[in-house]
Amino acid sequence: MLVQIAWRNIWRNKTRSFVVIGSIVIGLWASIFILAFAWGLYKNNIDESVNRHLSHIQVHHPEFTDQQESKYVIKNTDSIISVLQKDDMVQSASMRTIAKGMIASPTTVSGVTIYGISPKAEIKQIGLNQNLIQGDYFASGKDNEIFIGEKLAKKLKIKLRSKVVVTFTDIHANIVSGAFRVGGIYKSKNLSLDEVNVYVQKQTLDNLLDLQPSESNELAILLKDESALDSYITYVRQLMSNQKVEDWKDLAPDLELVIESFNLYTYIISGIILLALTFGIVNTMLMSVLERIRELGMLMAIGLNKRKIFFMIMLETLFLTLIGCPVGLFIGWLSVLVLGTYGINIAIFSEGLASYGFSSIIYPALDGQNYFTVALMCLITALLSAIYPAYRALQLNPAESIRKI
Amino acid sequence: MGKTIIDAHNVSKTYKETAIPVRALQDVHLHIEEGEFVALVGPSGSGKSTLLNMIGGLDEPTSGTVFVDGVEITKLRENKLIDFRLQNIGFVFQSFNLIPVLTSRENIGFVLQLQKVAKKDREKRVLELLREVGLEEKINSRPGELSGGQQQRVAVARALASKPKIILADEPTANLDSKSASNLLDIMAKLNKEEKITFLFSTHDQRVIEKARRVITLVDGKVDSDVQQKPT
Numbered sequence: 089m090l091v092q093i094a095w096r097n098i099w100r101n102k103t104r105s106f107v108v109i110g111s112i113v114i115g116l117w118a119s120i121f122i123l124a125f126a127w128g129l130y131k132n133n134i135d136e137s138v139n140r141h142l143s144h145i146q147v148h149h150p151e152f153t154d155q156q157e158s159k160y161v162i163k164n165t166d167s168i169i170s171v172l173q174k175d176d177m178v179q180s181a182s183m184r185t186i187a188k189g190m191i192a193s194p195t196t197v198s199g200v201t202i203y204g205i206s207p208k209a210e211i212k213q214i215g216l217n218q219n220l221i222q223g224d225y226f227a228s229g230k231d232n233e234i235f236i237g238e239k240l241a242k243k244l245k246i247k248l249r250s251k252v253v254v255t256f257t258d259i260h261a262n263i264v265s266g267a268f269r270v271g272g273i274y275k276s277k278n279l280s281l282d283e284v285n286v287y288v289q290k291q292t293l294d295n296l297l298d299l300q301p302s303e304s305n306e307l308a309i310l311l312k313d314e315s316a317l318d319s320y321i322t323y324v325r326q327l328m329s330n331q332k333v334e335d336w337k338d339l340a341p342d343l344e345l346v347i348e349s350f351n352l353y354t355y356i357i358s359g360i361i362l363l364a365l366t367f368g369i370v371n372t373m374l375m376s377v378l379e380r381i382r383e384l385g386m387l388m389a390i391g392l393n394k395r396k397i398f399f400m401i402m403l404e405t406l407f408l409t410l411i412g413c414p415v416g417l418f419i420g421w422l423s424v425l426v427l428g429t430y431g432i433n434i435a436i437f438s439e440g441l442a443s444y445g446f447s448s449i450i451y452p453a454l455d456g457q458n459y460f461t462v463a464l465m466c467l468i469t470a471l472l473s474a475i476y477p478a479y480r481a482l483q484l485n486p487a488e489s490i491r492k493i
Numbered sequence: 494m495g496k497t498i499i500d501a502h503n504v505s506k507t508y509k510e511t512a513i514p515v516r517a518l519q520d521v522h523l524h525i526e527e528g529e530f531v532a533l534v535g536p537s538g539s540g541k542s543t544l545l546n547m548i549g550g551l552d553e554p555t556s557g558t559v560f561v562d563g564v565e566i567t568k569l570r571e572n573k574l575i576d577f578r579l580q581n582i583g584f585v586f587q588s589f590n591l592i593p594v595l596t597s598r599e600n601i602g603f604v605l606q607l608q609k610v611a612k613k614d615r616e617k618r619v620l621e622l623l624r625e626v627g628l629e630e631k632i633n634s635r636p637g638e639l640s641g642g643q644q645q646r647v648a649v650a651r652a653l654a655s656k657p658k659i660i661l662a663d664e665p666t667a668n669l670d671s672k673s674a675s676n677l678l679d680i681m682a683k684l685n686k687e688e689k690i691t692f693l694f695s696t697h698d699q700r701v702i703e704k705a706r707r708v709i710t711l712v713d714g715k716v717d718s719d720v721q722q723k724p725t
Contacts, residue, residue, distance in 0.1 A: 089599065089606050096594035383593070386586060389551055390651070391579030391607045393572055487543075487552035490586060490663075 090396060094403035101376070108372050108405075109412040112466060115365035116416025117423065119358035119462045124424040124452035125432070126354045130346050131453055136277045137343055140215050142336045143180075143308035144317050145324055150332045152305055158187045158297050159259035162331055165304040169209075171327075172309060177320055179312045180212035183304035185293045189256025191236075191286060193244035200240070200286050202254055204293030213310050216274055216287055222248045223272025231292045233271030237282025241273050248273060254286070258297045266296050358462060362469040369473035373405055377477045384481055385489025398478045405474030412470075413463050421459065427452045495526035497560075498658055498691050499548055504557035506543050506714075517543040518554070518714040525693060527658070530685045530724070532705035533695040540714040541695035542663050548693065549582050549661045550574045562658050579607055583652025585662035585694075590648035591636040597623060597647045598632045604654040622650035626680050642673025649680060653690070660684075662694035666701050678704045682724070 098105045138144060149160035162168075165183040172181035185204035190197050203214075207226040211217055216235055217225035226233060234252060236244075246252060248270055255265045268288060276282055294301055307328075311320055317335055325333045337344045377384070384397060431449040501523040508515040518540045525531055533541045546552040547559055550566045559567050562581060569577055578584075591600045598619050605615040623629050626646040628639075636644050645665055652660050662681070666674035678701055685692050694701075702708055703724065710718040 089595075089603055092599075093592060093594055093603075100594060382588075386584075386590060387592070388575070389549065389578065389584050389586075390604055391575055391655075393575045485552065487546040490546075490551070 090400050091403060094400050095407055097376075097400075098404050098407050104372055104376065105408060108369060108408045109415070111365050111368040111372075112409055112412025112470060113416040113419060115361050115469075116413060116462060116466045117420045118361050119466070120417070120420030120454060120459065121423055121452065122357050122361070123354045123458055123462065124420075124428070124454040125450060126350060126357075127454055127458075128428065128432075128450045128452040130350050132277070132451065134343050134346065137340060138314075138336045139310065140213070140219075140276060141278070141281065142339050143182075143213055143310040144314060145309040145311070145321055145333060145335055146339055147307040147309075147324065147328055147331045147333050148305065150330075153332055153334075156186075156188055157259075158185065158256075158299070158305055161259075161299060161303040161305055162307060162328070163300075164302050165307055166302045168307065168328065172307075173209075177311055177313070177316055179310040180209060181307065181309045182206055182209035182213050183290070184306040184308060185290050185297060185299060185303075186305040187256040187293060187297060189254055191240070191244065192253045192255065193246045193250065195245045196243065198240060198243055198283075200254070200284055202256065202293060203285060203287045204290035204297075205287050206290050213308055214287070216272075219274040219276045220272045221275050223270070225272060226289065228271060230269070230271075231289050232266070232268050233288065234268035235272045235274055235287040236270060237279075237285065238273050238275040239279050239283040240286070241270070243283065246270060254288075256296075259299060264296050266292070355465075358465065362465055365466070366469055366473040369405065369470055370476055373401065373474050373477035374480060376404070377401060377481045381484060381489045384484055385486045388484070388486040389490065394482045397481050401478035401481050402471065402474050405470055405478075409467055409470035413466055416466070417459060417463055420462075424452045424454050495528060497524060498527045498529075498562055499523060499525040499693065500560040501544075501548065502558050502560075504544070504547055504554045504559060506540075506547065506552070507555045516714055518547070520557070521711075521714070521716055523548075523709070523716070525691060527691055528685065528689040529691050529693075529707055530682060530705055531691075531693045531707045531709060532702050533693060533709050533711065534697070534702055535711035535717070537697075539711040541711055543714075544711065545661050545663050545693065545695055548659075549584060550578055579604070579655060581655075581658050583649075583655065583657040583660040583690075585645065585648045585652050585660065585665045587664040587667045591644055591651070593636050596633045596635050597628060597639070597650075600636075600647060601651045601654050604651055608655055618654060622653055623647075625653070625684065626650045640673070642669050642676060645669060645673070645677050646680060649677065649684075653684065653688075657690065659691045659693065662692065664695050664697065666696065666698050671700065674698060674701060 147162060149162055152160035169181050169183050172178050183206065187202045189200060189202055191200045205214065221238060244252065250270045252268050252270065253265050254268055255263060258264045291301060309324065311317060321333060321335050387397060428451050431451045433449050435448050501521055504518055504521045506518040508517060521544060533544065535541055547554050548561065550569065554567060558565055564577065566574060566577060592603065595603060601619045601622055602615050605618060623632055626649055628643060628646055631639060631643060639647065666677055669677065681692055682704060684690055696702060705722065706724050707721050709716060
């Protein structure tokens with residue numbers, strides 16, 4: 089019957105109960121939304137980096153990673169690529185030649201990383217064609233086309249079809265230069281990369297570097313399903329045992345750190361929201377206890393021990409939480425579902441966000457486990473908040489309580 | 494001479510919460526036998542409620558001892574005391590007697606449930622008690638749907654539920670009109686007579702005092718007079 093009393097008690101003052109339920113709903117929704125928004129922000133950044141820049145797996149000559157010199161190549165990459173491209177687990181595989189050098193316009197120079205790419209293979213990987221804001225993707229058929237980022241174009245004060253000279257050292261340590269014409273200007277979601285990465289045909293860069301067409305500095309493999317990464321990387325390591333095979337987490341430890349720090353920061357923020365909820369519940373439940381002092385005294389007088397009174401107050405909070413939690417979860421889930429589909433456009437911050445590699449349209453996302461964790465945190469918070477009011481009820485002396493008006 | 498049911502020796506109570514300590518009871522001696530129907534009277538602040546609280550184990554005396562049915566309740570620990578109250582003492586207060594969210598049936602059944610009485614027996618006893626106080630038709634009414642007098646009658650039924658030896662009533666008729674008060678007193682007197690339950694109740698009401706067979710008057714926390722009378 090204690091359960092029955094507790095349940096009915098919460099409906100004695102409907103307004104107050106709805107205030108508590110409302111706080112729980114808003115607290116839970118806000119926590120879910122913040123988690124989903126933050127995860128959407130980071131996930132976008134990670135996806136962009138993995139899908140458009142790193143790919144899931146990269147293979148380099150063991151010396152290349154440290155030295156960054158084009159002479160450290162993987163041989164016979166054309167035959168390896170054709171094997172990988174036929175694999176069912178592989179979305180796309182491509183080979184790249186990379187050189188570090190300078191790009192010069194008539195007015196200024198800038199340090200760049202020149203990527204020699206196979207245009208067709210990279211459609212599914214770097215996806216330069218999708219990011220072009222001017223020009224067409226290797227459409228002229230000429231081999232001296234160069235594709236540069238909008239930010240770099242502004243820095244160099246050049247336009248589409250402008251002429252630039254790219255200078256770097258070949259594999260024999262000779263300084264070589266190549267004249268290129270801007271075939272396209274792109275704008276990706278990562279402005280910091282747009283300023284340093286330029287793309288030319290692999291064949292053109294190979295010729296300048298004096299590399300064979302079958303030689304490459306980098307193999308990039310994009311998988312169909314990221315969950316197969318661990319097993320597939322083992323296979324690639326066996327296939328190319330002399331080379332350095334790394335997954336995207338090895339290549340960009342900062343991204344992994346982002347995921348780890350995401351959990352910490354967002355839970356701290358959720359914790360702050362739930363702390364505010366604590367005060368709301370403590371206040372309301374305390375009011376509810378203090379209003380019923382005489383009644384609680386009467387209950388003690390007729391034989392209800394203090395343990396049961398404590399349990400009754402805790403039960404009342406539990407019921408309010410059990411009503412609020414599913415509602416908050418549902419609204420949170422619905423918000424994430426709708427906004428995750430249509431996105432949140434925060435264009436006014438786009439310049440700032442893009443410079444950190446973030447997109448201006450955020451698609452909130454949250455996995456099931458996080459919903460569960462937040463709901464559990466909310467439940468624990470609510471029950472912890474009820475301890476003080478319930479404790480106050482325990483401190484009541486039946487005779488004094490009955491005397492109170 | 495009957496069996497002693499309440500025996501208070503040198504009971505004193507001083508409230509020290511205020512700047513000037515208040516002596517609510519001073520060396521009170523009280524001896525009540527089983528089946529008595531006793532009115533505790535006196536002006537406001539004379540210590541009536543305090544004495545009832547001491548006898549009911551709701552409060553501890555500053556000094557002195559209280560025996561109820563041979564048990565020194567002043568020595569009982571809290572949980573034992575709650576259990577003792579549940580089994581032996583019924584309470585009727587001036588107001589806020591009933592659990593507002595429960596019906597008459599549930600209010601009475603609640604005490605029986607605390608005593609772990611089986612559901613079937615509980616239902617039977619609830620009906621029996623409501624019949625005794627003449628409120629069978631209000632079995633499913635919540636306190637808010639009952640008049641003050643009806644609420645007090647349900648409270649008496651609830652107090653009787655555990656078949657206590659004593660019923661302590663603190664100004665049970667204070668908020669009732671004369672007809673309801675008289676009705677309640679008649680029920681209490683009938684239960685006292687038929688079931689030999691000891692009643693000790695505090696009151697200001699002269700009509701209630703006239704129904705008692707023994708009247709104890711408290712003045713300034715001391716027993717001023719203790720007289721047997723023939724009830725009207």
